[in-house]
Amino acid sequence: MAETLLDIRGLKTWFKTDDGMVRAVDGVDLRIERGETVGVVGESGCGKTVTARSVLKLIDMPPGRFEDGQILWQGRDLIPLPQDEMNKVRAREIAIVFQEPMTSLNPVYTVGDQIAEVIAQHQKLNKKQALEGAAEMLRLVNIPNPQRRIHDYPHQFSGGMRQRVMIAMALSCRPKLLIADEPTTALDVTIQAQILELMQEMKERFGMAIMLITHAMGVVAETCQRVTVMYAGKVVEEAPVRELFGSPRHPYTQGLIRSIPRVDRAATHKERLEAIPGTVPSLLEPPPGCRFAARCRFVTEVCTRAMPTMKEVSPGHFVRCVL
Amino acid sequence: MSRQYLIRRLLLVIPAMLGISVLLYTVLALAPGDPFSELAANPAVPPEVAQALRTKFGLDDPVWIRYWRWLIAMLHGEWGFSFQSRMDVDRLIMQRLPTTLIVIGAAQLLAILVALPVGVLAGTRPYSIFDQIANTLAFVGFSLPTFFTGLLLILVFSIQLDWLPFVYRADIDATGWRFYWEHIKQSIMPVMVLGLFQGASLVRYVRSSVLDVVRLDYVTTARAKGIGERKVISRHVVRNALIPVVTLVALQMPIVFGGAIVTEQIFRVPGIGSLLISAMLANDTPVIMAVTFVFSCLVVLCNLIADVLYAWLDPRIAFR
Ligand SMILES: Nc1ncnc2c1ncn2[C@@H]1O[C@H](COP(=O)(O)OP(=O)(O)OP(=O)(O)O)[C@@H](O)[C@H]1O
Ligand SMILES: [Mg+2]
Numbered sequence: 001m002a003e004t005l006l007d008i009r010g011l012k013t014w015f016k017t018d019d020g021m022v023r024a025v026d027g028v029d030l031r032i033e034r035g036e037t038v039g040v041v042g043e044s045g046c047g048k049t050v051t052a053r054s055v056l057k058l059i060d061m062p063p064g065r066f067e068d069g070q071i072l073w074q075g076r077d078l079i080p081l082p083q084d085e086m087n088k089v090r091a092r093e094i095a096i097v098f099q100e101p102m103t104s105l106n107p108v109y110t111v112g113d114q115i116a117e118v119i120a121q122h123q124k125l126n127k128k129q130a131l132e133g134a135a136e137m138l139r140l141v142n143i144p145n146p147q148r149r150i151h152d153y154p155h156q157f158s159g160g161m162r163q164r165v166m167i168a169m170a171l172s173c174r175p176k177l178l179i180a181d182e183p184t185t186a187l188d189v190t191i192q193a194q195i196l197e198l199m200q201e202m203k204e205r206f207g208m209a210i211m212l213i214t215h216a217m218g219v220v221a222e223t224c225q226r227v228t229v230m231y232a233g234k235v236v237e238e239a240p241v242r243e244l245f246g247s248p249r250h251p252y253t254q255g256l257i258r259s260i261p262r263v264d265r266a267a268t269h270k271e272r273l274e275a276i277p278g279t280v281p282s283l284l285e286p287p288p289g290c291r292f293a294a295r296c297r298f299v300t301e302v303c304t305r306a307m308p309t310m311k312e313v314s315p316g317h318f319v320r321c322v323l
Numbered sequence: 324m325s326r327q328y329l330i331r332r333l334l335l336v337i338p339a340m341l342g343i344s345v346l347l348y349t350v351l352a353l354a355p356g357d358p359f360s361e362l363a364a365n366p367a368v369p370p371e372v373a374q375a376l377r378t379k380f381g382l383d384d385p386v387w388i389r390y391w392r393w394l395i396a397m398l399h400g401e402w403g404f405s406f407q408s409r410m411d412v413d414r415l416i417m418q419r420l421p422t423t424l425i426v427i428g429a430a431q432l433l434a435i436l437v438a439l440p441v442g443v444l445a446g447t448r449p450y451s452i453f454d455q456i457a458n459t460l461a462f463v464g465f466s467l468p469t470f471f472t473g474l475l476l477i478l479v480f481s482i483q484l485d486w487l488p489f490v491y492r493a494d495i496d497a498t499g500w501r502f503y504w505e506h507i508k509q510s511i512m513p514v515m516v517l518g519l520f521q522g523a524s525l526v527r528y529v530r531s532s533v534l535d536v537v538r539l540d541y542v543t544t545a546r547a548k549g550i551g552e553r554k555v556i557s558r559h560v561v562r563n564a565l566i567p568v569v570t571l572v573a574l575q576m577p578i579v580f581g582g583a584i585v586t587e588q589i590f591r592v593p594g595i596g597s598l599l600i601s602a603m604l605a606n607d608t609p610v611i612m613a614v615t616f617v618f619s620c621l622v623v624l625c626n627l628i629a630d631v632l633y634a635w636l637d638p639r640i641a642f643r
Pocket of ligand 1: 046
């Protein structure tokens with residue numbers, strides 16, 4: 001049995017708004033072992049980003065609040081941890097890469113300074129050594145002329161290059177876990193493939209675990225060992241990747257998998273891309289029962305009465321559905 | 324920051340100053356009254372004599388010729404002669420300018436020293452008690468005109484408590500530390516009035532700018548680095564938030580000088596603001612022209628400083 005790095009148990013991150021309590025993350029369980037890649041998928045607004053930011057406690061409070069649950073990092077709960085202790089976990093143990101490379105870097109500092117800042121913070125190095133470390137990181141993420149590029153400002157880099165810089169920054173302290181929140185969504189397709197390849201390469205080199213948040217089921221199939229499917233603030237299914245694609249159990253997961261565009265089949269079978277009908281329900285005071293009920297084709301009367309519990313249908317394959 | 328940017332900025336000052344001087348000169352020439360209109364109204368002076376004097380000083384020449392003459396004289400360092408004070412305008416201005424610069428400078432410094440920390444603190448803790456108090460005070464300070472707060476301070480500290488003098492004197496007959504103490508004492512009220520008025524609006528700018536910056540993605544990136552909230556704020560929020568504030572402060576400079584004129588009147592500070600007003604009352608055109616021109620120079624200089632600061636704060640600017 002591998003060592004568990006991150007174990008999120010029953011996490012509830014809610015937001016207080018003028019309209020009421022938004023239950024963005026409402027009882028999420030998620031486990032990541034050392035060195036594995038876990039995919040987190042789900043429609044827009046289902047709480048993936050909030051879950052990811054909760055792990056590093058990057059949620060603005062207020063309006064956000066940890067209502068319940070634990071975030072166990074190597075057995076230690078991060079939620080009650082004081083700021084200065086938390087800052088020793090950030091970047092050094094868990095690092096994060098965001099969706100928007102264009103806005104994630106501070107425009108007024110050189111990229112070298114921004115990478116060096118994190119290196120200097122966690123490894124007792126002086127500024128010059130930290131800058132050398134920054135150049136070394138840029139070289140690792142395949143940015144040409146790293147010694148010169150560390151003196152450039154973010155606006156002198158393209159989107160794909162900036163995402164490489166973000167990855168370099170995230171990995172500069174050799175974290176055990178990299179959280180990548182849709183790292184390729186804002187990039188065009190050819191660059192997307194390059195960034196994913198780079199992440200794979202970095203993983204092989206440093207052996208860190210990755211929590212990969214994405215919309216792209218195809219990416220999950222290629223890179224992840226396990227997948228967690230979220231719907232409206234809850235985990236609805238969790239399984240090893242082959243198992244999930246081979247025998248998805250939750251109707252929502254089945255819908256997601258059917259909605260993957262298949263270039264090879266679409267032309268011959270005249271199959272249409274299948275979108276899941278309806279939209280994500282409001283997270284304000286959600287009704288009892290399964291949250292997918294309103295959109296589910298197999299909905300029965302029991303579904304609307306109480307929230308189904310997670311049950312293990314085969315080893316390591318959990319699903320929150322009465323079927 | 325590139326040297327090219329700096330040179331380009333400096334070169335722009337020349338056409339700006341020329342344009343301003345043309346405008347000022349024309350407006351003043353079109354305004355009714357000049358130093359000799361009193362002479363014409365005086366029955367003791369024969370009209371031929373008055374006319375001869377006007378011709379001698381070239382007062383009836385076309386505006387552009389007079390402007391040209393003025394410009395050439397200015398370039399030679401001759402600022403003209405004050406008909407009212409019977410002395411050279413440049414000497415008159417050099418007597419008055421330091422006082423004004425000290426009062427305005429101290430007031431701006433006070434404004435920045437108060438507004439920066441208060442604005443940053445309020446902006447990083449929006450809707451907290453501190454923010455609400457700061458906001459209310461800023462609103463009050465910003466709404467009260469300087470002549471009102473000035474008179475109020477005089478009433479309290481000079482008349483009721485008799486702590487501070489309410490007339491600013493340039494000729495203090497004391498030496499050593501007493502000389503400085505007297506100067507500080509008489510500067511307190513004008514500096515407070517101007518500085519707090521400036522500071523009040525500055526607090527609001529800084530606060531809203533900080534509010535805009537703290538929710539940007541790169542601030543979250545900075546937090547994720549584990550460098551601690553203080554460094555996040557001082558390195559990644561304050562510097563970025565100051566970029567728009569610098570522009571606003573530079574744009575406000577004409578208002579600052581306007582406010583300084585009023586404040587100098589209230590406290591009878593012998594600066595160039597009060598010089599301007601007495602010159603206007605006496606139709607002393609060379610002095611009016613020179614003082615307004617000095618004010619314009621100061622505004623242009625402040626804008627130049629703002630441009631340099633702006634480019635230093637935001638490296639993207641200097642690359643354009
Ligand atoms: N600061 C906030 N205040 C109020 N509601 C918030 C806040 N942050 C997030 N939410 C809500 O939390 C919900 C989940 O958002 P989240 O960003 O986690 O979705 P997501 O799964 O990452 O979506 P996407 O795929 O579009 O990135 C959304 O409904 C959003 O409105
Ligand atoms: Mg998201």
